[in-house]
Amino acid sequence: MLLSMQGLNQFYGESHTLWDLDLEVPEGRCTCIMGRNGVGKTTLLQCIMGLLPVASGRIAYRGQDLLRLSAERRAELGIGYVPQGRQIFPLLTVEENLRIGLGARPDGRRRIPEEIFALFPVLEQMLGRRGGDLSGGQQQQLAIGRALAIDPKLLILDEPTEGIQPNIVHEIGDIIRRLNREMGLTVVLVEQKLPFARRVADRFCILDRGRAVANGPMEGLDEGLVREYLTV
Numbered sequence: 001m002l003l004s005m006q007g008l009n010q011f012y013g014e015s016h017t018l019w020d021l022d023l024e025v026p027e028g029r030c031t032c033i034m035g036r037n038g039v040g041k042t043t044l045l046q047c048i049m050g051l052l053p054v055a056s057g058r059i060a061y062r063g064q065d066l067l068r069l070s071a072e073r074r075a076e077l078g079i080g081y082v083p084q085g086r087q088i089f090p091l092l093t094v095e096e097n098l099r100i101g102l103g104a105r106p107d108g109r110r111r112i113p114e115e116i117f118a119l120f121p122v123l124e125q126m127l128g129r130r131g132g133d134l135s136g137g138q139q140q141q142l143a144i145g146r147a148l149a150i151d152p153k154l155l156i157l158d159e160p161t162e163g164i165q166p167n168i169v170h171e172i173g174d175i176i177r178r179l180n181r182e183m184g185l186t187v188v189l190v191e192q193k194l195p196f197a198r199r200v201a202d203r204f205c206i207l208d209r210g211r212a213v214a215n216g217p218m219e220g221l222d223e224g225l226v227r228e229y230l231t232v
């Protein structure tokens, strides 16, 4: 397993949000974390990234105990993160936003990798534009490009299609598929859109009220599970 979690518990103050959560992420696969609003999907990703403290449990990445490492160290180990809402810097240029991603490279390289522009030609055309002037879809490409600037081995994306036009959603799906299937990145994403999840991911994990209630190969995500845990 590239990433492996056992018995994870997390609290916001008194509020117990993740409950004894186990999750296994095999190398080279694309795993989709699913579940209704508020079940703890974003919380889980933030625990993996070191942005939230964990009360108990274990997270191992390539056998290393992640919980002992700072968020910066986790990025340096090759875990890239595309947060919910993209969180690009609106007043900085596209180039400056990409350079911020470079900061976590352990090799100290300061050039933006060419592959980012090969994947997202629009970013090269818009290098001098402010992030805030980009469309939602372009901002999502920028957020993914910024995460790729560290050459991650594991890419974690939180609802990459949220608030994005349908035709661009398909394009984002193509990019994630390429990153996973052609370029060999292991991907973990949170996604609510079922057709997108089925097209892009090959494994699923369903959360319900902070517990992992079902997981396995995407083909196993049947109508019963969808009805019980995903439809609103």
Ligand SMILES: Nc1ncnc2c1ncn2[C@@H]1O[C@H](COP(=O)(O)OP(=O)(O)OP(=O)(O)O)[C@@H](O)[C@H]1O
Pocket (backbone or CB within 6 Å): 012, 015, 017, 035, 036, 037, 038, 039, 040, 041, 042, 043, 044
């Ligand atoms: N900073 C916080 N302080 C207190 N409670 C929080 C905080 N962030 C989230 N929560 C609560 O924790 C629970 C899980 O939230 P989380 O955002 O992880 O869910 P989610 O599955 O990602 O939902 P969504 O799909 O709406 O983003 C929710 O009940 C939410 O209200």
